[in-house]
Amino acid sequence: MLYYPEVMIEPVNYICERIEALNPIHSKKLRKSMEFFDDKYNELAGAFFEKYIQLLHAENKTLDYAIDCYLKMIADVNAETLEFLRTGKYSSSTFDEVNARVYASPETMAYYMHGLILSQFLWKHHYQVFDYFINTLPQYINTTKSYLEVGVGHGLYLSKSLEILDDEASFTVVDISETSITLAKHFTNNSRIAFNLRDIFDFDNEEKFDFITLGEVLEHVEDPLKLLSKLNSLLSENGTLFFTTPTNAPAIDHIYLFNNVEEIRKIVRQAGFQIIGERAFLSEEVSPEKAEKYKIAVLYAAFIKKADV
Amino acid sequence: MDRPEILKKVNDVFIDVMDDDNIILNYVTTANDVDEWDSLNHIQLVVAIEKLFKIRFTSKEIQSWDNVGAMVDSIISKLN
Numbered sequence: 001m002l003y004y005p006e007v008m009i010e011p012v013n014y015i016c017e018r019i020e021a022l023n024p025i026h027s028k029k030l031r032k033s034m035e036f037f038d039d040k041y042n043e044l045a046g047a048f049f050e051k052y053i054q055l056l057h058a059e060n061k062t063l064d065y066a067i068d069c070y071l072k073m074i075a076d077v078n079a080e081t082l083e084f085l086r087t088g089k090y091s092s093s094t095f096d097e098v099n100a101r102v103y104a105s106p107e108t109m110a111y112y113m114h115g116l117i118l119s120q121f122l123w124k125h126h127y128q129v130f131d132y133f134i135n136t137l138p139q140y141i142n143t144t145k146s147y148l149e150v151g152v153g154h155g156l157y158l159s160k161s162l163e164i165l166d167d168e169a170s171f172t173v174v175d176i177s178e179t180s181i182t183l184a185k186h187f188t189n190n191s192r193i194a195f196n197l198r199d200i201f202d203f204d205n206e207e208k209f210d211f212i213t214l215g216e217v218l219e220h221v222e223d224p225l226k227l228l229s230k231l232n233s234l235l236s237e238n239g240t241l242f243f244t245t246p247t248n249a250p251a252i253d254h255i256y257l258f259n260n261v262e263e264i265r266k267i268v269r270q271a272g273f274q275i276i277g278e279r280a281f282l283s284e285e286v287s288p289e290k291a292e293k294y295k296i297a298v299l300y301a302a303f304i305k306k307a308d309v
Numbered sequence: 310m311d312r313p314e315i316l317k318k319v320n321d322v323f324i325d326v327m328d329d330d331n332i333i334l335n336y337v338t339t340a341n342d343v344d345e346w347d348s349l350n351h352i353q354l355v356v357a358i359e360k361l362f363k364i365r366f367t368s369k370e371i372q373s374w375d376n377v378g379a380m381v382d383s384i385i386s387k388l389n
């Protein structure tokens with residue numbers, strides 16, 4: 001089957017065709033995403049794949065490796081979704097469990113992070129959140145002298161922040177997984193960044209940060225309120241925190257279940273923040289009624305700052 | 310329950326999950342024949358069928374289905 005080849009750039013076309021052959025049922029989701037993507041997507045995705053394929057080649061890997069990683073991640077997500085729909089719960093409930101199962105397992109972490117970075121350009125809602133971030137971040141160029149990213153994963157957001165923010169700004173990263181740190185280091189390839197292999201709860205810094213990014217980490221901790229409070233203490237007085245987190249999104253390393261967006265907003269307020277801007281994107285092309293009935297994931301993203309007292 | 314009866318019930322589940330009254334399944338129907346049969350709907354079908362027949366599939370069984378007939382046979386094997 002042909003995927004709108006006239007609007008699709010080559011690596012994406014190749015990926016879609018390969019997935020169509022290897023996992024035809026899943027490729028239907030990709031086809032829907034592709035209908036949404038526009039010229040701006042092609043530009044961003046083109047630049048991304050150029051860089052990413054170079055990184056793969058430097059490690060003696062090919063795009064086929066990344067596609068296999070992506071499909072392994074999809075198999076995990078499917079198995080977790082099945083369990084979630086049967087039980088109403090995420091399969092893991094403690095940090096120690098997911099640390100052993102995922103973050104501390106180089107093999108699992110490698111396919112997971114390569115899978116996740118591809119999903120940024122294959123899933124409409126992942127792309128929409130990324131697009132929201134890079135469109136809004138320029139507003140913070142003048143006020144950001146120090147940038148912290150927590151749970152950097154593959155490093156895609158970090159690489160864009162480096163491009164967008166001031167050349168004089170400092171960059172700090174905290175991630176608990178060695179695999180993520182190594183991948184983000186390779187992907188960004190920039191000596192300005194200070195990488196910390198650490199649990200965010202064990203991280204402290206004398207100076208406060210003007211901008212903090214926390215992409216898809218809140219659902220990975222036992223107590224998300226404690227994490228937001230911790231980040232509040234690391235943020236400068238007029239600083240901004242950008243975070244994303246999904247509702248109803250079973251995955252091998254998700255612990256904390258947000259049932260709806262309002263539950264997320266509630267802990268934002270409890271942690272002493274106010275919302276400056278927010279978006280919520282459905283992860284599948286379904287009606288709101290069906291989304292509710294079948295607990296379809298919504299990816300929530302917000303720019304927040306310390307609440308006025 | 311015999312094969313045709315189960316097929317009929319499975320057909321009703323498809324109609325409900327995919328919200329499409331026009332779906333008519335037979336034993337050789339595959340995901341290629343039904344537009345809405347994507348990976349998300351597939352999982353929801355599994356869960357809905359499990360609930361209806363009060364059975365539980367293994368992930369191996371779920372992966373082995375290449376058409377509706379295989380699905381129906383899986384159900385029969387659980388009911389007996």
Ligand SMILES: C[S@@+](CC[C@H](N)C(=O)[O-])C[C@H]1O[C@@H](n2cnc3c(N)ncnc32)[C@H](O)[C@@H]1O
Pocket residue numbers: 103116150151152153154155157174175176177180198199200201214215216217220221
């Ligand atoms: C799902 S990935 C998110 C990657 C990327 N930020 C994104 O939005 O796509 C979660 C990352 O958070 C890291 N992580 C999870 N718990 C953490 C913790 N307590 N402290 C630091 N990093 C953590 C994991 O190692 C992983 O790299």
